[in-house]
């Protein structure tokens with residue numbers, strides 16, 4: 001198949017690399033938020049540095065003002081501005097401490113503002129972009145993916161990145177500033193005691209490293225189990241009707257319990273490691289604190305111990321103790337940051353993999369709009385397969401404006417596939433489909449799909465009002481146009497009887513409406529769209545005879561002056577079609593009008609007689625083929641030979 005390049009939308013291949021997804025995250029999405037990013041860095045640095053001042057001033061005040069053991073000297077502060085009296089110096093110290101807290105609070109606010117704006121901005125742009133690109137992919141992609149999986153990328157993974165961009169980045173920078181700032185200050189004050197105070201650092205690094213190594217696989221197991229649990233819940237919510245009708249509540253409760261238990265076990269395993277880590281870290285830092293206190297204490301009491309030399313003032317000692325505490329705790333966050341980073345990296349790989357996903361439809365950048373002056377649709381020797389296996393073989397069809405071509409045939413024969421090809425959900429492998437002489441691959445997809453109205457057997461309604469659902473796709477329709485479309489679709493009467501008329505909210509997927517009502521709303525939607533070509537995929541399959549009559553009446557109005565393709569199992573609905581093409585195993589095996597096909601006395605005639613009640617059952621060879629086909633469709637291995645099922649089917653008819 002041809003590789004696609006929705007080239008005006010997707011980046012070129014050099015951009016499409018997930019080698020370093022985190023880098024790509026910053027380069028592509030961070031560049032629109034440089035100001036916030038810079039503000040985050042500057043504010044974090046200044047807020048942390050200002051936090052170092054109070055312990056320093058405290059030590060200085062103790063030594064110079066209270067104990068009078070050294071001179072009141074402030075680096076970078078003009079000597080002539082320092083008061084000579086102790087009271088003056090105390091006031092200056094108070095002012096500097098108060099100011100540093102004020103400055104710290106201000107920068108801390110700016111820090112939060114900068115990082116949050118940055119992270120939210122990137123998250124928003126990334127989510128919208130990922131969704132936009134995913135939406136452009138062809139149906140083959142969505143056939144292969146689970147909704148839960150895609151939701152998890154668009155939600156959890158994007159949120160995970162936001163956590164890193166915000167908390168992760170600011171914490172990492174905080175560590176750098178604190179380690180560098182405090183380390184330098186301690187060494188400047190007393191290099192020997194600084195070494196003692198920093199003694200636990202390598203141990204902390206090692207301990208953290210081990211923690212990350214141990215916890216990572218546990219987190220991975222936890223993520224896998226939460227994914228499994230989500231999929232189970234999503235599946236069950238989607239299939240709640242089947243659960244009820246099959247009274248499978250107990251069975252599903254057990255399955256949910258199992259999935260939840262797996263999550264519990266995996267989570268508890270990770271929690272056990274995590275809750276051991278932090279007390280362990282406390283212990284290490286506590287030991288470091290005790291050693292610094294012991295060395296400093298004895299130094300003060302009886303001069304430099306062991307290999308140490310030089311003076312140590314009590315105030316200096318206090319500064320040391322306070323700063324070394326401030327130094328150790330950011331280190332404790334180190335493991336957490338690595339953890340956030342690893343998770344973010346895994347998420348960014350998933351997000352960018354989704355963005356790099358390529359479909360199989362080829363739409364060149366400047367493809368012209370489809371123009372449909374006559375509405376002639378021609379399938380020219382079309383063959384197609386979803387994978388290796390051919391599903392549609394050498395199909396030829398031609399329809400003019402006003403014609404209705406019906407596709408009938410057993411299940412799995414390829415009827416829906418033939419019509420999906422017209423909508424270009426997939427590209428044909430061989431042959432071509434032309435509308436008014438133009439190959440549908442040569443026009444832009446949007447204009448093609450705008451020209452075709454599709455009424456499916458199970459129409460999808462969005463959560464929203466009846467009015468919004470009718471106008472879906474024709475967003476600028478006026479109120480009158482909506483009402484007149486609903487009238488033409490025989491929907492107006494039931495709509496006005498709804499609690500809020502056209503403003504009634506239909507439940508999720510239109511569940512508050514009956515199948516026939518949903519169908520009529522979808523026909524109204526198509527009438528409003530007024531396309532040149534119509535595709536009716538078993539439009540009346542789920543409704544009772546009375547509703548069918550109503551829908552048929554509305555469809556009859558709809559198909560006038562249009563080129564129509566209709567799939568039907570209930571043959572009475574397509575009896576009047578201009579041509580009926582009978583598909584079997586992807587080939588057209590019979591074609592003609594209803595009368596032609598009855599005269600032919602083949603597959604169609606047999607199907608018709610069963611449905612009309614003229615014969616009790618289909619011929620045995622037909623049933624056997626149907627069973628084989630169904631087994632293929634459902635992926636069930638055929639149980640050899642002519643089975644009892646064949647007899648049962650033959651007795652009951654199709």
Ligand SMILES: Nc1ncnc2c1ncn2[C@@H]1O[C@H](COP(=O)(O)OP(=O)(O)OP(=O)(O)O)[C@@H](O)[C@H]1O
Pocket residue numbers: 143386387391409410411412413414415416417418632633634
């Ligand atoms: N998305 C898909 N991926 C792979 N195979 C598919 C896909 N959709 C349909 N098929 C297969 O293609 C064949 C034709 O399916 P199709 O839905 O076109 O038949 P149909 O005649 O419309 O059947 P039905 O009357 O049951 O709706 C079947 O074997 C089916 O299993």
